[in-house]
Amino acid sequence: xxxxxxxxxxxxxxxxxxxxxxxxxxxxxxxxxxxxxxxxxxxxxxxxxxxxxxxxxxxxxxxxxxxxxxxxxxxxxxxxxxxxxxxxxxxxxxxxxxxxxxxxxxxxxxxxxxxxxxxxxxxxxxxxxxxxxxxxxxxxxxxxxxx
Amino acid sequence: xxxxxxxxxxxxxxxxxxxxxxxxxxxxxxxxxxxxxxxxxxxxxxxxxxxxxxxxxxxxxxxxxxxxxxxxxxxxxxxxxxxxxxxxxxxxxxxxxxxxxxxxxxxxxxxxxxxxxxxxxxxxxxxxxxxxxxxxxxxxxxxxxxxxxxxxxxxxxxxxxxxxxxxxxxxxxxxxxxxxxxxxxxxxxxxxxxxxxxxxxxxxxxxxxxxxxxxxxxxxxxxxxxxxxxxxxxxxxxxxxxxxxxxxxxxxxxxxxxxxxxxxxxxxxxxxxxxxxxxxxxxxxxxxxxxxxxxxxxxxxxxxxxxxxxxxxxxxxxxxxxxxxxxxxxxxxxxxxxxxxxxxxxxxxxxxxxxxxxxxxxxxxxxxxxxxxxxxxxxxxxxxxxxxxxxx
Numbered sequence: 001x002x003x004x005x006x007x008x009x010x011x012x013x014x015x016x017x018x019x020x021x022x023x024x025x026x027x028x029x030x031x032x033x034x035x036x037x038x039x040x041x042x043x044x045x046x047x048x049x050x051x052x053x054x055x056x057x058x059x060x061x062x063x064x065x066x067x068x069x070x071x072x073x074x075x076x077x078x079x080x081x082x083x084x085x086x087x088x089x090x091x092x093x094x095x096x097x098x099x100x101x102x103x104x105x106x107x108x109x110x111x112x113x114x115x116x117x118x119x120x121x122x123x124x125x126x127x128x129x130x131x132x133x134x135x136x137x138x139x140x141x142x143x144x145x146x147x
Numbered sequence: 148x149x150x151x152x153x154x155x156x157x158x159x160x161x162x163x164x165x166x167x168x169x170x171x172x173x174x175x176x177x178x179x180x181x182x183x184x185x186x187x188x189x190x191x192x193x194x195x196x197x198x199x200x201x202x203x204x205x206x207x208x209x210x211x212x213x214x215x216x217x218x219x220x221x222x223x224x225x226x227x228x229x230x231x232x233x234x235x236x237x238x239x240x241x242x243x244x245x246x247x248x249x250x251x252x253x254x255x256x257x258x259x260x261x262x263x264x265x266x267x268x269x270x271x272x273x274x275x276x277x278x279x280x281x282x283x284x285x286x287x288x289x290x291x292x293x294x295x296x297x298x299x300x301x302x303x304x305x306x307x308x309x310x311x312x313x314x315x316x317x318x319x320x321x322x323x324x325x326x327x328x329x330x331x332x333x334x335x336x337x338x339x340x341x342x343x344x345x346x347x348x349x350x351x352x353x354x355x356x357x358x359x360x361x362x363x364x365x366x367x368x369x370x371x372x373x374x375x376x377x378x379x380x381x382x383x384x385x386x387x388x389x390x391x392x393x394x395x396x397x398x399x400x401x402x403x404x405x406x407x408x409x410x411x412x413x414x415x416x417x418x419x420x421x422x423x424x425x426x427x428x429x430x431x432x433x434x435x436x437x438x439x440x441x442x443x444x445x446x447x448x449x450x451x452x453x454x455x456x457x458x459x460x461x462x463x464x465x466x467x468x469x470x471x472x473x474x475x476x477x478x479x480x481x482x483x484x485x486x487x488x489x490x491x492x493x494x495x496x497x498x499x500x501x502x503x504x505x506x507x508x509x510x511x512x513x514x515x516x517x518x519x520x521x522x523x524x525x526x527x528x529x530x531x532x533x534x535x536x537x538x539x
Contacts, residue, residue: 015287076299077298077350080348082290083287083290092348095289095291097400105401107400
């Protein structure tokens with residue numbers, strides 16, 4: 001855990017994901033507008049968190065398939081006090097724990113919606129939010145088609 | 148035959164630094180303050196220590212805090228480590244100390260932790276430091292403070308079991324009552340449920356007064372074998388009777404259930420080793436980083452049925468005269484929370500309760516106690532059961 005205390009300059013920038021060997025394809029997929037889930041060809045387990053083996057059966061026969069992008073809010077919390085200066089201007093904002101239609105859960109945040117209207121069980125759909133040339137974040141909003 | 152650590156070791160010294168706002172004292176000096184108090188309490192000298200188990204400090208980011216601390220204190224131990232499982236570290240320090248002594252790696256271990264989150268870091272950097280415990284790819288880009296992970300479990304608990312904001316607030320109200328009786332506590336002015344509900348949002352459903360403090364301070368303990376405690380003539384050794392841990396996930400989105408945690412398994416292991424049940428525990432230290440955390444832990448530790456934690460607290464079952472007095476020093480919510488050492492203050496209080504030294508806040512007849520530490524959005528769970536000589 002021992003690491004240098006972040007400088008004030010670092011603290012004012014939002015953390016950007018740095019893809020690693022396990023996650024490079026996942027972040028590349030997001031840049032192309034696809035949320036890639038890992039499907040295990042041995043046991044049919046589906047996982048969001050990208051890794052080199054199936055968490056359920058240990059197989060390395062994993063295949064990327066694009067998610068439907070639909071899900072429901074499993075839980076959430078509206079942040080009023082930001083975790084550091086980088087997020088202060090965004091407050092209040094709703095962090096979502098989304099349960100995807102395919103089963104896995106993921107952390108995201110609400111875009112294009114009223115944070116005060118978020119509720120457990122609410123339907124959401126994915127928005128591909130390109131925040132830099134390299135990084136697109138998977139975020140969520142209430143469905144446009146009213147589904 | 149099942150191997151057991153039951154009563155193989157005892158806590159023979161406990162000590163604290165000043166806590167709260169303590170400017171001008173580094174984490175290493177706060178740790179030394181606590182260590183000297185614990186050694187004095189044990190009647191030992193620093194050269195009697197052959198092992199050190201520490202937690203890391205954000206304001207003193209040594210790669211090897213336990214080693215840096217030993218150099219600072221002027222000792223050369225033959226057993227040392229710096230443990231890191233977030234807030235659960237405190238209970239693991241006791242469990243691992245007991246195992247190391249029982250296994251012959253050390254004879255007398257100093258457990259220590261200190262940090263200066265209030266005056267040693269700016270508040271922005273303190274918050275930033277806390278957020279770095281979340282995953283940098285899958286969690287932090289969305290601006291999720293560690294508080295938010297606990298908040299999402301609480302909202303889910305409210306959704307599944309009807310737990311109310313007022314019930315959450317009662318945890319803070321009762322712990323403040325306890326802190327008011329504790330010399331040196333950081334926050335002692337009484338608060339009401341309305342005060343909590345009107346204290347401003349941090350992250351829903353948590354208001355400012357639902358959240359633990361940010362503090363400076365440290366604590367230290369001397370743990371030795373039961374045989375050495377007896378040979379030294381320690382008047383009131385506090386025995387380590389059982390320990391258990393459980394690690395169910397790293398990422399909040401992979402937490403198996405948001406409302407039932409690994410504390411079920413960690414406490415079951417500890418109860419089995421100690422040979423007791425929740426019903427027999429006289430006083431408890433329950434990790435209380437947020438009010439809702441306590442409600443969920445009361446259920447998972449077996450003090451009340453699942454889903455009834457809110458009503459249990461509203462019925463004042465966690466204070467004097469109730470089923471299980473908890474956090475009688477005021478806890479992380481009102482006594483002090485200096486990060487990883489925060490849960491060590493629960494241990495300090497429990498040791499003093501079991502020695503009958505707590506004066507106005509003494510729980511009558513306290514012989515058997517539990518401390519539960521947790522961290523990382525319920526990712527890490529560790530339980531330790533302690534008892535007086537009467538329980539051995």
